Amino acid sequence: MTIEQTFADGFAPPDLPTMDEYDLLRRGHEWVALSASEAAVVALLLERYGRVVSRDRLEAAVWPTAGTPPRSMLNQLMIRVRRRIEPLGLEVTTVRGRGYLLGEI
Helix, strand or coil, X not given: CCHHHHCCCCCCCCCCCXXXXXXXXXXXXXXXXXXXXXXXXXXXXXHCCCCCECHHHXXXXXXXXXXXXXXXXXXXXXXXXXXXXXXHCEEEEEECCCEEEEEEC
């Protein structure tokens, strides 16, 4: 399901964020450059904009062959992602015991 289909019922954020093939996250006229690991996390969060994405799914996207990385690795990556996307008016919220979700500040 695409972001557009998710919000087909008439509700849509004013400036839906998008990411291009160069890992530039855009919202309106603003943009930020993401590292490869930040882009992997943000891509999954964008696919499920406003809905929870599990830690397991995020870890598998960033470290597909590494097995289960230490919890601190994803925690540190999420700190970097949060700092990077804040200027766009976006935030990642932790949903305790479930995962993370991307939304507006």
